Amino acid sequence: MEDIFASTVTPPGYSDVEWKARVDLALCYRMVDYYGWTTQVYNHISYKIPGTEHLLINAFGLLYSEIKPSNLVKIDFDGNKVDNSSYPINKAGNVIHTALHKGRPDIHCVMHTHNIDVQAVSSLKCGFMPLFQEAFMFYDRIGYHDFEGIVLDTSEQKRLVASIGPTNHTLMLKNHGVITTGPDVASAFMRMYQMIQGCAVQLKTMASGGELNEISEEAMALTREQFEGGDAQAGAQVRLPEWPAYYRLMNRLDPNWDK
Incomplete structure (x- = not known):
């Protein structure tokens, strides 16, 4: 199995576990920048360092293209x-991030963006509509949270946790943006990628005025279970083969990014 961290060297002052967590999260920030999902220096991705009660998060004021481990x-x-x-x-x-990490111990990575297609869907009463294969991974896995203003009041934390619920991995913040989560960075990123794709397809489909195909709930649930069980990546060396591919891409784009 490919080790995406094969070229990393842990510098003094860090454990191997923490440094690998830092490299993983920094890669996520860089790929968000690569895909153009950034909102200047805002939004956040956090990751719990395995085996600890500590989180890693971006420094406020840095562009995602400036973030390093x-x-x-x-x-x-x-x-x-x-x-x-x-x-x-x-x-x-x-x-936002400490609320979800504390309220859902199974969540290790929390990712939040203000992508414009996501914000458009977050403003629709119908919410997110899963319309195609990859979007079905979100079937019955999205919570919704009403807009209360910029999230600065810690009293909103309990409501955020209640909104995502005990089993959902995605939280649509109405008139705001979206949060995807996962047991690791790669899972949260993959879900964000597919959520943004899903919102773009939804908006184009709604704008077309065409009649939608009807997909059974059974078929959507089966497809979701196939993604959750790893069937969609059958034959790959790792569970999410796009992640080591992104690591190689970033090494080509900026050989010093992982320092």
Whole structure:
């Protein structure tokens, strides 16, 4: 099985586990930038360092194209910095991410974007409509959260956790954006990629005015289970083969990105 971290060397001051977590998360930020999903220096992706109660999150004020493993900020579940980083963190990101990490211990990565197609769908009463194969991974796996203003009040944390529920991996923030989660960075990223694709297809389909094909709930549930069980990647060396491919891509684009 391919080790996507084969070329990484853990620098002094970090455990191998933490450094690999930092490289993984930095790659996610870089790929968000690569696909053009960024909103200037805003939005956030957080990752729980395996075996710890600490999270990694982006430094507030850096473009995603500037993020490296070494400038990610380490915080605890209450949003307090636990390293000597000179960078601040975004309070709204702190409130959203720590809420979900604390409220759902099965979630290790939380990813939030304001992609314009996602924001358009988040403003529709009908919500997200799964219309094609990859979008069916979201069938009965999306929660919805009403807009309350910029998420700065910690009292909203309980409502965020209630909105995503105990089994959903995606949370549509109405009139705001979307959150995807996963047990690891690659899963959260893959879900975000497919959510953005799904929203774009939905908007184009609605604009066409054409009649929609009817897909049975049984077929959508089966397809979701195939994705969740790994059947969609059958034959690949790793569960999500796009992730090591992205690592190789980023090494070609910027040989110094993972420092």
